Amino acid sequence: RKEVEQDPGPFNVPEGATVAFNCTYSNSASQSFFWYRQDCRKEPKLLMSVYSSGNEDGRFTAQLNRASQYISLLIRDSKLSDSATYLCSSNSGGSNYKLTFGKGTLLTVNP
Amino acid sequence: EAQVTQNPRYLITVTGKKLTVTCSQNMNHEYMSWYRQDPGLGLRQIYYSMNVEVTDKGDVPEGYKVSRKEKRNFPLILESPSPNQTSLYFCASSSWNQPQHFGDGTRLSIL
Numbered sequence: 001r002k003e004v005e006q007d008p009g010p011f012n013v014p015e016g017a018t019v020a021f022n023c024t025y026s027n028s029a030s031q032s033f034f035w036y037r038q039d040c041r042k043e044p045k046l047l048m049s050v051y052s053s054g055n056e057d058g059r060f061t062a063q064l065n066r067a068s069q070y071i072s073l074l075i076r077d078s079k080l081s082d083s084a085t086y087l088c089s090s091n092s093g094g095s096n097y098k099l100t101f102g103k104g105t106l107l108t109v110n111p
Numbered sequence: 112e113a114q115v116t117q118n119p120r121y122l123i124t125v126t127g128k129k130l131t132v133t134c135s136q137n138m139n140h141e142y143m144s145w146y147r148q149d150p151g152l153g154l155r156q157i158y159y160s161m162n163v164e165v166t167d168k169g170d171v172p173e174g175y176k177v178s179r180k181e182k183r184n185f186p187l188i189l190e191s192p193s194p195n196q197t198s199l200y201f202c203a204s205s206s207w208n209q210p211q212h213f214g215d216g217t218r219l220s221i222l
Contacts, residue, residue: 034210043201043213044154051208087154091208098169099144099211103153 003027004090006102014110017078021105023088024070030090033071035062038085038104047086048073078109113138117202117214124192125222132187132217134202140212142205143185144169145177147198154201160185192221 006023013019025033032051036044048055050071054063061074071090075082085104092098115136124130136143144159146169156169160179174196176188185204189196197220203211 032208036210041199041216041218043216045213046210049210089211098156098159098167099142099205100156101146101154103151 003092003100004088004102006086006088006105008103009105009107011105011107012110013078013107015078015080017109018074018076019078019107020075021073021086021088021107022070023072023102024068025090025100026069027090027092027100028066028069030092032091033062033064034089035060035071035073036087036089036101038087040085044087075107078107080109080111083107083109113212115202115204115212115214117200117217119217120215121218123220123222126193127191130189130192130219132189132200132202132219134185134187134204134214135183136185136202136204136212137183138204138206138212139182140204140206141182142207142211143179144203144211145175145185145187146201146203147171147196148201149198157187157200192219194221197221 035047037047038044048062050062050064059076087104089101145157146154155171158177160166200217202214205211
């Protein structure tokens with residue numbers, strides 16, 4: 001099982017829709033989790049950090065479920081500008097600190 | 112301005128000709144990392160460093176070398192590049208348990 005796995009997508013949704021991505025992680029020692037947004041051929045940029053149960057920032061909500069070892073990202077009222085690839089990542093924690101990324105989920109928001 | 116700087120941004124070279132991609136960060140981060148990104152494979156970690164003189168292999172270290180002689184710099188060295196190392200490369204840095212900051216990326220083509 002890969003350390004971090006994401007819904008492969010692609011997701012095609014209309015403007016204004018609510019869309020949710022899930023990401024599972026295999027290392028129960030992981031301490032922190034992040035969602036990044038990546039536009040085509042550009043560097044990933046931090047969208048949200050998740051250290052405890054969840055985080056909310058405007059239209060974006062991230063939730064962490066440690067018992068089931070997954071994190072989710074919810075986007076409400078999606079905009080055309082939300083079209084991008086969304087990457088989740090987790091750190092392994094402890095002395096062997098290592099950050100691992102999922103392969104990403106492509107989202108296209110259509111007019 | 113806080114940033115991670117990679118150079119060069121683009122490079123076309125030939126098989127076997129040693130090259131170095133530089134990475135520098137001005138945020139006093141302990142953790143630095145190199146990734147390659149290929150279509151369908153996501154971000155794969157090549158090497159990472161938890162502090163000066165401390166480096167470790169990531170998931171795809173073969174054919175690469177790194178060094179961490181100073182906290183701010185983490186160069187990626189390809190001693191004898193081959194066509195399968197043609198890829199988009201990202202350097203990133205972070206403090207412990209914090210999200211990573213990415214450089215703009217280096218698009219490398221090995222002919």
